[in-house]
Amino acid sequence: MENKKILIYAELKGGSLETSAYELLAKARTLFPAADAAIALAIAGCGIDEALKEAAVSGADLVYGVDSPRLELYHVDYHAEALKKIAETFHPDIFLIPASCTGEELAPTLGLKLRTGVAAHCVDLQVDQNGEFLQMVPAFGGKVIGEIYTPKTKPQIASIKPGMFSVIRQQPRSCKTVLLDDSFLEELKTKIKLRGIEKDEPSGVPVEQADVVVCGGFGIETADNWKQVERLASLLGGAVGSTRPAVDQGWVSGEQQMIGTSGKTVRPKVYIGAGVSGATHHICGMKDSNVIISINTDKDAEIFAVSDYKIVGDGAAVIKALCELLERRQ
Amino acid sequence: MNIAVCVKPVPDPEKYNLLEIDPKTKRLVREGIPTIINPADKNALEAALRLKELHGGRVAVISMAPLFSQDKIKECLAMGADEAYLISDRAFGGADTFSTSYTLAKGLEKTGIQFDLILAGNDSADGATSHVPSQLGEWMELPHITNITEIEIHDGIASVKKKISDGLIEYDMELPAVAGIARNSNQPRMVSAMGIVKAKNKKIEVYTQKDLDVDEGLIGLSGSPTQPGQLLTPDMSRNAKLLQGEPAEIAAELLAIIRKAGIAV
Ligand SMILES: Cc1cc2nc3c(=O)[nH]c(=O)nc-3n(C[C@H](O)[C@H](O)[C@H](O)COP(=O)(O)OP(=O)(O)OC[C@H]3O[C@@H](n4cnc5c(N)ncnc54)[C@H](O)[C@@H]3O)c2cc1C
Ligand SMILES: Nc1ncnc2c1ncn2[C@@H]1O[C@H](COP(=O)(O)O)[C@@H](O)[C@H]1O
Numbered sequence: 001m002e003n004k005k006i007l008i009y010a011e012l013k014g015g016s017l018e019t020s021a022y023e024l025l026a027k028a029r030t031l032f033p034a035a036d037a038a039i040a041l042a043i044a045g046c047g048i049d050e051a052l053k054e055a056a057v058s059g060a061d062l063v064y065g066v067d068s069p070r071l072e073l074y075h076v077d078y079h080a081e082a083l084k085k086i087a088e089t090f091h092p093d094i095f096l097i098p099a100s101c102t103g104e105e106l107a108p109t110l111g112l113k114l115r116t117g118v119a120a121h122c123v124d125l126q127v128d129q130n131g132e133f134l135q136m137v138p139a140f141g142g143k144v145i146g147e148i149y150t151p152k153t154k155p156q157i158a159s160i161k162p163g164m165f166s167v168i169r170q171q172p173r174s175c176k177t178v179l180l181d182d183s184f185l186e187e188l189k190t191k192i193k194l195r196g197i198e199k200d201e202p203s204g205v206p207v208e209q210a211d212v213v214v215c216g217g218f219g220i221e222t223a224d225n226w227k228q229v230e231r232l233a234s235l236l237g238g239a240v241g242s243t244r245p246a247v248d249q250g251w252v253s254g255e256q257q258m259i260g261t262s263g264k265t266v267r268p269k270v271y272i273g274a275g276v277s278g279a280t281h282h283i284c285g286m287k288d289s290n291v292i293i294s295i296n297t298d299k300d301a302e303i304f305a306v307s308d309y310k311i312v313g314d315g316a317a318v319i320k321a322l323c324e325l326l327e328r329r330q
Numbered sequence: 331m332n333i334a335v336c337v338k339p340v341p342d343p344e345k346y347n348l349l350e351i352d353p354k355t356k357r358l359v360r361e362g363i364p365t366i367i368n369p370a371d372k373n374a375l376e377a378a379l380r381l382k383e384l385h386g387g388r389v390a391v392i393s394m395a396p397l398f399s400q401d402k403i404k405e406c407l408a409m410g411a412d413e414a415y416l417i418s419d420r421a422f423g424g425a426d427t428f429s430t431s432y433t434l435a436k437g438l439e440k441t442g443i444q445f446d447l448i449l450a451g452n453d454s455a456d457g458a459t460s461h462v463p464s465q466l467g468e469w470m471e472l473p474h475i476t477n478i479t480e481i482e483i484h485d486g487i488a489s490v491k492k493k494i495s496d497g498l499i500e501y502d503m504e505l506p507a508v509a510g511i512a513r514n515s516n517q518p519r520m521v522s523a524m525g526i527v528k529a530k531n532k533k534i535e536v537y538t539q540k541d542l543d544v545d546e547g548l549i550g551l552s553g554s555p556t557q558p559g560q561l562l563t564p565d566m567s568r569n570a571k572l573l574q575g576e577p578a579e580i581a582a583e584l585l586a587i588i589r590k591a592g593i594a595v
Contacts, residue, residue, distance in 0.1 A: 074499060076464075076475060101494040105476045108427065108461035112468035117428060117555030120459035134559065140346045140456055144358065147559030191473040191507070195489070195500035202496070212593055236588065236595055248514070256496070261458060262513070270591045272584075280346045287566045291591045293584065294570070302347055309587060310570040311580055321577035322584055326595060 003035045007092035007155065008060075009083060010041040011100060015050050017041075017058070019167060020098035024160060025059055026168040028096060031127050040064055040090050044082040046072035052177050059170025064090060068182035073197060074102045077190040080109045085180055087114060092155045094133055096125075099159035107159040116153035121261075122160045141261050142284025163208045163265035200254055205239040207257045212238030213268045214319070215259060215286070218245035219275020219296060225316035226251040229274065232319050235326040241266065243282050260285040274315030278303025295319070331387030331483065332443050333378040336434055336450040336462065337371040337406055339399040343455035351563050358561060367402050370451025372409075372518035374511040377481055378449050379410045379519070385483055388412040390443065394422055394433055400534055407529035408521040415441055419538040424551025424558075427457075431465035433549055436542045438470070441535075445506055447488060452477050452510040463510030473503045476510030 006028045010021035021041060028039050040062035041055045048067045055063040066082040083106060087095060097107045099121050111118035119135035123145060126134045135148040135158045150156035207213055214236065216229040226246075233240045241259045242252045252258075259266055260282040271289035275296065276282060283306055286292070294307040295315045304310045311318055341349075341363045350359045367375075378389045391406045393399065394417040403414045417437045425433060438445060448470070453460035460476060467474025479498065480491040486505050491498045493512055503509070539549070547553055573580050588595065 074494065075501075077473075101477060101492075104460055105464055108459070108464040109468060109474075111428060111461070111555075112431075112465050115555075117426065118459075118461060119556060120427075120457075120461060136562075137459075139458070139561075140341070140349055141343060141458070143346045143349050143563065144351065145562045145564055147562075149557045149559055150555055151557055153555045191504035192475065193502040195502055197494075197497060197499050198491075199497040212588070236593060238593075244514075255493075262453075270588050270593055279344075281343070283566065287564075291587065292568065293587065304570045306566045306568055307570040308568050309573055309584075311573050313577070313580075317577050318580055318584075321581040325578070325581040325585060 004032050004037045004094065005090060005092045006031070006037050006039045006094045006096065007087060007090055008039065008041050009097045009103060009106070010043050010051070010055060011098055011103065012043065012045045012048070012051055015047070017051060017054055018098065018162070020100065020162040022058065022167040022169070023162065023165040024096045024098065025170060027125060027165040029059070029170060031125060031133070038062065040092070042083055042086040044071050044079055052179070056175045056177055057172040059172060060175055061173055062090070063175060063177045065177065065179045066182050066185070067179060068185045070185045073194055075190070075192065075194055076105055076109060077188060077192055078185055080106050080113060081185060081188050083110055084113050085184060087155060089178070089180065095155040095157045097157065097159045099161045103159055107157055111157055114155065116155060116157060117150035118157040118159065119148040119150070120159050122158045123164060125158060125160070138261065138284060141280040143280045161265050163267065200256060207239040207241045207259065208264045208266050210239035211269045212236040213241040213259070213266055213271045213286070213289070214238060215241035215243070215271060215273045215276055216246050216251065216315070217243040217273065217276030218249070219277070219315050220246065220251065221275065221316065223249070223251055228316050228319045228323060231323045232272070235323055238268070243276055273303055274319055276303050277301055278306065331381060331385040331447065332445045333381060333387065333389045334438055334445045334448045335371065335375045335378045335389060335391045335406070335411065336448070336466070337375065337391050337393045337403070338368045338451070338454050339365045339393065339395050339402040340368045340454055340456045342366045343369065351561055356561060365399065365402060367405060368451050368454045370453055370511060370513035373513055373515050374449040374451050375406055375409060375411065376516045376518040377511050381447070381481070381483055390415065390441065392434060392437055393417065394425070394430060394437065397536070403534055404529055405521060407532045407534070408525040409519060410525060413532055414534040415537060416534055417537045417542070421539040421550050424554065425549065426554035426556045427459050427461035427465055428555050429549055429553045431462050432469055433542070433544065434462070434466055435469040436544050437537055440537055440542055447483070447505060448472070448508045450508070450510050452512045460510065463508055467508035470508065472506055472508050474508040475501055475503060477512050478509050479512050479515045481509060481511070
């Protein structure tokens, strides 16, 4: 049997590789332990010299780059075409794409352009006893996990939520870098014109990178109480997390801190949830936290079933007491 | 302006905690969980109705679903859609997003209407792949963008704002185009009594396989490049230890737990 070829879309952030590239690389290395898989990173951007260098020592076997002004900001047609070109050059068996806001759109688009199947938002990737690549996808908000095979077509495309796998730094390998001629992008006709970008104000520690997440739900009840959630997160050197209703109430601005199927996936050392009911959609995004502490007035709240410690009581009051204790100690 | 809205009946997402897998048959037990129109699709329909109010024209809804979903499709007509198309045939069952989007594209073609804009919800609550809008655009060879929070139409162009991780990106798409509308991006209107009365006279046209010019190799489970294996319910349960006492006592216990978990405070 020939060794498998795995292509990973390495997204960029400010000229360097996004963490998701390292997460997927670490996972890809574990898939075929017996036969050494050839793993390539695909980079599509503008001014990617530094990123190519970084990728060359990431532990990948190959790096493909397309460098074009057309790829400076995200554009579905140009990015999909660049990745298609790389896939057609490398001929991967498996193509892993981060299910970020942009990867989430590129994966299905490439699925059709390459006439193959795409498994969405995988929570795990495995190889079964017959050596077949197996993708585990969440359904019904994560209540159910379904196995997905792509038996007939190549590449088997999978999108994976950032944060799903841990980063395990790899030893650099002897790595070849291939920069593709970008003239095909100049010729590409598109009916989509990029107009501009509006960036949100960054709001403290990103929730997916914090060691402690203090997550408030609808049971925090008031904007005033919400300040206690922020105070505790800051005293613990962590980040504020939220559920959907907390966003809808306007207690947090935007969805950057929202945890769950349609938000972030977090696995902090400590997750503290206050006034969170434990809907499947939310649990899906926090269940892998090391220690889960929940505070809810309802003794039968669903969140308690996935918690290590439970407190039946008022969320804001318990959080406030902990803040006071921490402040007294300082 | 002719606008098509893709709608999918799904089990009510607020009730997913109740879902079980039958240990014998390994099938999903959905009993007691009502079917609703996918929440994001209502946002798409609302966006379509507002565009119609501004620019005139008509709004058609299209769905690939079992026949019993007609009730749910009626709800879309009562909200204000002008007509509906229901693609329904055993042959389409088990389709993944590749073959669902293919079949929807064929259904849209069959209507004979020149659509200027095709809206879909950004993601369905059950499968939540968020694939169908992009893939529909690819099959129809039309520009497509997903995760849209705002859409305006002027001079044959759709100006849209797309949500990305750290903000919004703005694009202009030439019409006709396909757009995936983000959940919660607007407040879908309620169904009025007048709407229900009017819906009685609106048509729901049903298409079966023989009505559509489809390639058999691209429909249903057998035409799908992805194939399902087993269903599993992950066991996420933990032994919740109850902490009791006054808030101050609980706080002291929590601090010890947090430190033990490796947080230096
Ligand atoms: C397709 C889809 C995707 C979704 N994606 C997400 C997602 O990514 N993330 C997400 O969070 N949600 C998501 N949701 C929404 C999700 O289904 C739930 O509605 C949501 O998670 C509930 O948030 P909550 O626990 O804050 O609010 P509620 O469910 O209203 O719960 C509030 C809880 O607070 C408790 N409470 C009340 N007062 C107090 C008090 N004083 N002190 C302590 N506890 C109190 C109550 O007992 C209750 O358990 C999604 C929904 C859909 C349909
Ligand atoms: N069977 C279907 N019939 C009509 N529209 C659908 C169907 N499946 C998906 N869609 C549309 O595509 C959107 C995204 O669905 P999904 O790709 O399944 O997350 C939905 O919100 C619907 O608008």
